[in-house]
Amino acid sequence: MEPHPVQLAVTDDLVRGRATVFFRIILAIPVFVWLLIWSIGTFFVAIAGWFVAIFTKKLPDGIHGFLCRYVRYVVHVHGYVALVTEPYPGFGGKPGYPLDVTLPDAPAEQSRARVFFRFVLALPAIAISQALGGSIGFNTSGSFNGSSSGGSHSFRFATFTGGGGALLFAVFFLAWFVGVFRARNSKGLRDAGAYAIGYTAHVLAYFLLVTEHYPLSDPAAMLGGRVEPPPVHPVHVVDNDDLRRSRLTVFFRLLLFIPHYVWLGLWGIAVAFSIFANWFVLLFRGTPAGSLHRFNSRYLRYALHVYSFLLLVANPFPGFTGLPGSYPVDLVLPDPARQNRWKTGFRLFLVIPAAIVAIALYFALYVTAVLNWFVGLFRARSPEGMHKLGVYAVRYIAQYAAYYYLITDVYPNASPLEGAEPPPEPEPTAEPQYAW
DSSP states (O other): OOOOSSEEEEOOOOBOOHHHHHTHHHHTHHHHHHHHHHHHHHHHHHHHHHHHHHHHSSOOHHHHHHHHHHHHHHHHHHHHHTTSOOSOOOSSOOSOOSEEEEOOSSOOOOOHHHHHTHHHHHHHHHHHHHHHTOOOOOOOSOEEEEEETTEEEEEEOOOSOOOOOHHHHHHHHHHHHHHHHHSBOOHHHHHHHHHHHHHHHHHHHHHTTSOOSOOOOOHHHHHTTTSOOOBOOSSEEEEOOOOBOOHHHHHTHHHHHHHHHHHHHHHHHHHHHHHHHHHHHHHHHSSOOHHHHHHHHHHHHHHHHHHHHHTTSOOSOOOSSOOTTSSSEEEEOOOSOOOOHHHHHTHHHHTHHHHHHHHHHHHHHHHHHHHHHHHHHHHSBOOHHHHHHHHHHHHHHHHHHHHHTTSOOSOOOOOSSOOBOOOOOOOOOOOOOOOO
16 A cells, blocks of 8 residues: 555653643643634635645645645644643644654645545544544634624634544543653553544645545554554454445444344343452452353453444454354453452552543544445445554453453553564573683
């Protein structure tokens, strides 16, 4: 696949200052004001660029450079405010910030039809961006109010700054507490925030005609090679989906879900008692009861199969048993192992931060499901980027559920990247033997 012309660069070292984290919103007021002013200008420049591009099939060099600096500055400001970065951003949108984007140096020729219908074409990407890092918004930067016999009229400037998406808000909320107490940011939260902001940059660049390439929602395409992947989590997803979708089963997906919904509810009642019993076993023994562990694991795997089917992350109708290897999007779960008693005792409290991230990713998952429903009907396929975003969401939600269900005491990792095995340690070389 041809690489996207908007590339993310992450050089942040995760170190944070407690004072700057605590007062981050107050410190960000000047850059917010400047971004608002810049956005007003961008609104008019973008309209002028749209008319020029319709006739000449490309943006003028000056407008292209102006919009590129604006997109870069939006990335800098969002990175600073969401605690994805630490240094205070400048006011010029210059390259070199710890969270940055590279953009095309010169405007490229674009299709007149795609330029003309750019807002309509961008709507699916804007919807995904709203779930991740913020979308193109229409914020009040000035107003003119008047009235007549027919009623009142209002004019408001539109800006492109957008609001924070659900995932980016969750990252900011949790990173604030982590930064105040540890003077650092969690790598998983930082990577999730960088991914959300990177996708927003893709959407802005596409909407403002900086590029004709559609935004990529694939986390590996966004972050791969730019940040270190996390270690392999004991709960991870094996994705063997071929992206093909049946138009018939896509159309009737909700109806087909009904028998699984009933079975999930009945099985879930038994699992609730099983988790409660296993909690006492773990407190006293430090290891789960094998039969309860396997019972809960089978249920969690089945739930992942069912919701992957419902939300169009996969296509085949799932079975009712939760057997490993029985579905294209499958869940790998650990065997019973010793767990920390303190983590077990306070699990209900410890799981709250993970639940906040899981809720944000639920939102993204449902947005992609709606879009995938329409795409599946018309193309009988799922777009690869949306599929990979769906896999990221179900993987994290499964890690959260496994932690909550006492299947593992390893905390969920919010990084959008798949875990990687650590490189093998070099074998020690033998001491040289000397003959004296």
